[in-house]
Amino acid sequence: MTQATAIDPAADTVHVPLGARAYDVRIGTGLIDRAGAEIADLLPRPRVVVVTDATVAEAQLPALETGLAAAGIDSEALVLPAGEATKGWAELTRTVEWLLDRKVERRDVVVALGGGVIGDLVGFAAAILRRGVRFVQVPTTLLAQVDSSVGGKTGINTRHGKNLVGAFHQPARVLADIAALETLPARDFRAGYGEVMKYGLLGDAAFFEWLERQGPALAEGDTALRAQAVRRSVEMKAEIVVRDETEQGDRALLNLGHTFCHALEAATGYSDRLLHGEGVGIGCALAFALSARLGLCPQEDPSRVAAHLSAMGMRATLADIPGDLPDADALLDLMGQDKKVVDGRLRFVLARGIGDAFVTADVPREAVHALLTEALAARG
């Protein structure tokens, strides 16, 4: 694997070669403004429906509508409430019924304009509508650009946990407009960075070193660096998804940090107390701490992960999560809903070192319990 390289800021393409489900991820600035030209070849008739949330509608919907109209494409939009609570049964039903009211046909294209919540929800609605309509992801957050918009994992949360109902449904195209990140609040940008860092940690040590050098400038707003980081992340995700589209093996590597993260998100009620990407950052730190305790990776690696999180101004430990948290047993219980569980046994993504992650079921419960107990005690 190679570290991030400079790309054409106007637009670059990562192709995801999945046979009949192959698609392009376009990465660059101004893609929303020229969205009509970017997707016209996918449309059987000059009409799309757009689903977005209230926050993104304010910042990006007028530009998208203008960009579509410039290519002669009519559009109509459904605006959902912003926030993780939208990713549930109620808004899924509302979205599907709205799409049916608009008589969206099988060959039509539904556009998901927003972050991970909108992309996952709308992708799932598209997967089940008339047993599958096409959709285009227009991710407007860093998290969605580097992770959730690519690879076809769609779904919703239930009271039992995160992403527990869903389908693999690949988008027909992804337009990752780097300019959209300019309107992203700093906290959301940093949360998305948790997923960027994850790629270096799981499979590309040189990329992680590049992030250690360039991360702060990237967070400050350097567009070229942002585009490079998005491109390398998407490239890595595409490589893994192509090897294992439905997560029978290697794809679980993309879940680095997520076993801890999903339990922490459930424990904090999917609220503003902990954003998904913040949980991924903390989860990666815990996964490296666990790897070091089990003698799998060098002792200095967890410190390097923690140092990078704090250099980026990100949450790094359980002590950084406000409010009460349940005890170690309850957190382990929440991990029991993880999709990587086989025969009731938890599987973790651990590491032999930075850039070298692997999946294992060989993790003593006591080791995880001790790690969590200590991390909880450090909250004071």
Ligand SMILES: O=C(O)C(=O)C[C@@H](O)[C@H](O)[C@H](O)COP(=O)(O)O
């Ligand atoms: O695409 C994947 O595969 C991932 O695991 C990427 C994750 O970063 C992402 O958060 C995903 O939605 C989590 O999937 P889940 O299967 O653990 O719900």
